[in-house]
Amino acid sequence: xxxxxxxxxxxxxxxxxxxxxxxxxxxxxxxxxxxxxxxxxxxxxxxxxxxxxxxxxxxxxxxxxxxxxxxxxxxxxxxxxxxxxxxxxxxxxxxxxxxxxxxxxxxxxxxxxxxxxxxxxxxxxxxxxxxxxxxxxxxxxxxxxxxxxxxxxxxxxxxxxxxxxxxxxxxxxxxxxxxxxxxxxxxxxxxxxxxxxxxxxxxxxxxxxxxxxxxxxxxxxxxxxxxxxxxxxxxxxxxxxxxxxxxxxxxxxxxxxxxxxx
Amino acid sequence: xxxxxxxxxxxxxxxxxxxxxxxxxxxxxxxxxxxxxxxxxxxxxxxxxxxxxxxxxxxxxxxxxxxxxxxxxxxxxxxxxxxxxxxxxxxxxxxxxxxxxxxxxxxxxxxxxxxxxxxxxxxxxxxxxxxxxxxxxxxxxxxxxxxxxxxxxxxxxxxxxxxxxxxxxxxxxxxxxxxxxxxxxxxxxxxxxxxxxxxxxxxxxxxxxxxxxxxxxxxxxxxxxxxxxxxxxxxxxxxxxxxxxxxxxxxxxxxxxxxxxx
DNA sequence: CTCTTCAAGACCTCTTGAGGAGTTGTAGCC
DNA sequence: GGCTACAACTCCTCAAGAGGTCTTGAAGAG
Numbered sequence: 001x002x003x004x005x006x007x008x009x010x011x012x013x014x015x016x017x018x019x020x021x022x023x024x025x026x027x028x029x030x031x032x033x034x035x036x037x038x039x040x041x042x043x044x045x046x047x048x049x050x051x052x053x054x055x056x057x058x059x060x061x062x063x064x065x066x067x068x069x070x071x072x073x074x075x076x077x078x079x080x081x082x083x084x085x086x087x088x089x090x091x092x093x094x095x096x097x098x099x100x101x102x103x104x105x106x107x108x109x110x111x112x113x114x115x116x117x118x119x120x121x122x123x124x125x126x127x128x129x130x131x132x133x134x135x136x137x138x139x140x141x142x143x144x145x146x147x148x149x150x151x152x153x154x155x156x157x158x159x160x161x162x163x164x165x166x167x168x169x170x171x172x173x174x175x176x177x178x179x180x181x182x183x184x185x186x187x188x189x190x191x192x193x194x195x196x197x198x199x200x201x202x203x204x205x206x207x208x209x210x211x212x213x214x215x216x217x218x219x220x221x222x223x224x225x226x227x228x229x230x231x232x233x234x235x236x237x238x239x240x241x242x243x244x245x246x247x248x249x250x251x252x253x254x255x256x257x258x259x260x261x262x
Numbered sequence: 263x264x265x266x267x268x269x270x271x272x273x274x275x276x277x278x279x280x281x282x283x284x285x286x287x288x289x290x291x292x293x294x295x296x297x298x299x300x301x302x303x304x305x306x307x308x309x310x311x312x313x314x315x316x317x318x319x320x321x322x323x324x325x326x327x328x329x330x331x332x333x334x335x336x337x338x339x340x341x342x343x344x345x346x347x348x349x350x351x352x353x354x355x356x357x358x359x360x361x362x363x364x365x366x367x368x369x370x371x372x373x374x375x376x377x378x379x380x381x382x383x384x385x386x387x388x389x390x391x392x393x394x395x396x397x398x399x400x401x402x403x404x405x406x407x408x409x410x411x412x413x414x415x416x417x418x419x420x421x422x423x424x425x426x427x428x429x430x431x432x433x434x435x436x437x438x439x440x441x442x443x444x445x446x447x448x449x450x451x452x453x454x455x456x457x458x459x460x461x462x463x464x465x466x467x468x469x470x471x472x473x474x475x476x477x478x479x480x481x482x483x484x485x486x487x488x489x490x491x492x493x494x495x496x497x498x499x500x501x502x503x504x505x506x507x508x509x510x511x512x513x514x515x516x517x518x519x520x521x522x523x524x
Numbered sequence: 525c526t527c528t529t530c531a532a533g534a535c536c537t538c539t540t541g542a543g544g545a546g547t548t549g550t551a552g553c554c
Numbered sequence: 555g556g557c558t559a560c561a562a563c564t565c566c567t568c569a570a571g572a573g574g575t576c577t578t579g580a581a582g583a584g
Contacts, residue, residue, distance in 0.1 A: 003566090003567070003568095004567080004568070005567080005568085013472075029533075029534060029535080030534080030535065031533090031534085039568080039569090040568065040569045040570065040571095041535095041569095041570090041571095042568075042569070042570085043567085043568060043569080045535085045536085046567085046568090048535095053315060053469060054469055054471065054472075055468055055469055059535065059536090060534085060535080060576090060577090061534075061535050061536065061575070061576050061577080062533080062534055062535060062536095062575070062576030062577040062578080063533095063534065063535080063576080063577060063578085064533090064534060064535080065534090065535080073466060075464075078517060078519045081519050081521060082519075082521055082522065085521050085522070089524070195523075195524055196521060197520070197521055197523070198518060198519065198520050198521065199518070199519045199521070200516065200517070200518050200519075201516070201517045201518075201519070202337075202514055202515065202516050202517075203465075203514070203515050203517075204335060204487075204510060204513065204514050204515070205467030205485040205486070205487050205510040206317055206483075206484065206485050206510055206511065207315060207316055207317055207469070207483055207484070207485060209316065210275075210316075221468075221469055222468065222469070223467040223468050223469060223485035223510065224467075225465075225466075225467050234523070248466060248467035248468055248485065249468065251466065252464055252465065252466050253464065253465040253466075254462065254463070254464050254465075255340060255462070255463045255464075255465075255517045255519075256460060256461070256462050256463075257340045257343050257344070257460065257461045257462075257463070258459070258460050259343060259344055259347050259458060259459055259460065259461070260344065260347070261457075261459070261496070262351070262457055265536090265537070265538095266537075266538070267537080267538085291563075291564060291565080292564080292565065292566095293563090293564085301538080301539090302538065302539050302540070303540095303565095304538075304539075304540090305537085305538060305539080307565085307566085308537085308538090310565095321565065321566090322546090322547090322564085322565075323545070323546050323547080323564075323565050323566065324545070324546030324547040324548085324563080324564050324565060324566095325546080325547060325548090325563095325564065325565080326563090326564060326565080327564095327565080
């Protein structure tokens with residue numbers, strides 16, 4: 001037995017996919033749809049919720065229901081790590097040019113806004129294992145979000161960890177009143193003599209929690225990409241662990257693998 | 263004014279996150295919850311749908327509502343490309359040992375099941391651009407899905423493209439009655455003298471379409487990861503383009519980037 | 525001309541009520 | 555003992571209706 005709300009959803013979905021209803025176009029009101037399909041308004045709403053959860057439409061209170069416009073994603077390129085490394089040895093003042101983030105997204109450094117928060121904490125189970133250190137080891141934790149100045153919504157939430165003793169040689173890094181990690185993590189690691197050799201990135205995707213949806217300004221019908229980045233130095237030690245949450249509708253990850261020649 | 267269904271959802275979400283309701287545990291019935299929160303059953307259902315869409319619970323018809331158990335993901339490692347390359351030159355018969363896919367997931371080759379379908383088609387806009395060839399160029403298209411024999415659901419949907427003229431030197435590859443691409447794409451490219459030099463992979467994530475949800479057996483509250491893989495040979499030509507759809511709740515991607523030494 | 529007010533139209537929430545359909549365990553029949 | 559039928563409990567669908575909030579544009583006041 002065909003379910004009424006699925007019949008309606010299937011019909012609307014087909015018309016959107018076929019391009020009969022273009023991006024940004026308004027759908028008939030719920031009342032009109034109810035009349036057209038000879039169903040109650042709640043049943044129509046049920047169908048619309050389905051399409052909204054699929055990311056096909058936007059329902060705007062007081063305005064109407066619209067076909068969603070696809071977004072053009074910002075690219076996060078794994079070559080950023082090499083770029084950042086190349087930049088890390090240069091002194092802070094002389095390298096206003098290009099950094100890793102700007103290279104990917106095409107945004108200038110000026111257009112990037114950061115909000116940072118700074119804490120000191122002890123490594124607990126999961127993190128201790130990630131760093132390969134005993135539980136209770138002192139870590140530095142930094143929470144921040146990157147945002148493009150033209151857009152209101154942030155495009156990443158980041159929590160980054162370092163082992164305190166590893167970077168204690170540079171007291172600036174422990175001063176909470178200063179900008180934390182100025183110049184990027186690789187630059188700061190360089191100031192204490194650490195060279196990053198290899199970066200491992202693991203990621204999965206899932207629907208956002210309500211907190212993530214609010215922080216990243218995600219509409220229904222989108223996903224988040226969860227990225228765990230682990231940096232190793234030339235001796236194989238873990239020197240940085242970062243958890244990044246990215247908006248699935250605005251992010252594309254680009255990874256290049258070079259193969260050895262025959 | 264707090265919305266009733268959000269109040270209920272928040273309360274249940276908190277209790278699940280806090281571990282008061284463990285994985286697999288059954289929640290009270292909709293009727294019981296309605297009575298407890300002094301709300302109607304549809305309002306409770308509204309709250310449950312929210313949690314279901316977040317991937318926190320499973321609603322099973324006739325049985326009840328249960329806290330979802332987290333799944334342990336299969337890992338897809340980008341070193342697979344190097345492994346596959348190493349294997350590509352060996353003759354088919356003498357390399358029953360390990361292949362790329364088995365290395366990641368820990369599954370033996372015997373446990374992997376493929377369903378393949380074979381077509382010939384002309385390159386249209388998007389694909390022609392991806393390959394850097396004129397529109398209308400003849401392509402070979404293969405659709406298949408990989409599945410683990412122990413699990414009923416497939417763990418990837420793949421559509422792979424090759425340029426017909428590029429591989430015409432090996433007539434086996436054009437024979438639709440034979441197993442398409444036996445031994446893997448890199449092996450087959452090797453039989454016509456093509457060496458893969460570099461692999462580019464682009465990822466995004468979004469909620470599944472109904473078709474994807476059915477094919478991958480995805481419950482509500484999960485995402486799909488979309489992968490566009492492009493392989494380049496040593497002369498910079500695009501030799502293979504593959505689109506892969508992966509279930510977000512069962513997939514973890516691992517990517518290692520090696521940096522140049524100072 | 526500008527600002528404020530208001531009404532219309534849109535989506536949103538919640539209720540009550542009635543069935544429908546999947547699952548399981550039990551009582552009863554053979 | 556084994557099979558069958560049924561009852562109880564579950565979630566699922568749909569309807570009709572009342573009231574709410576949000577947005578926009580038009581009418582009216584200044």
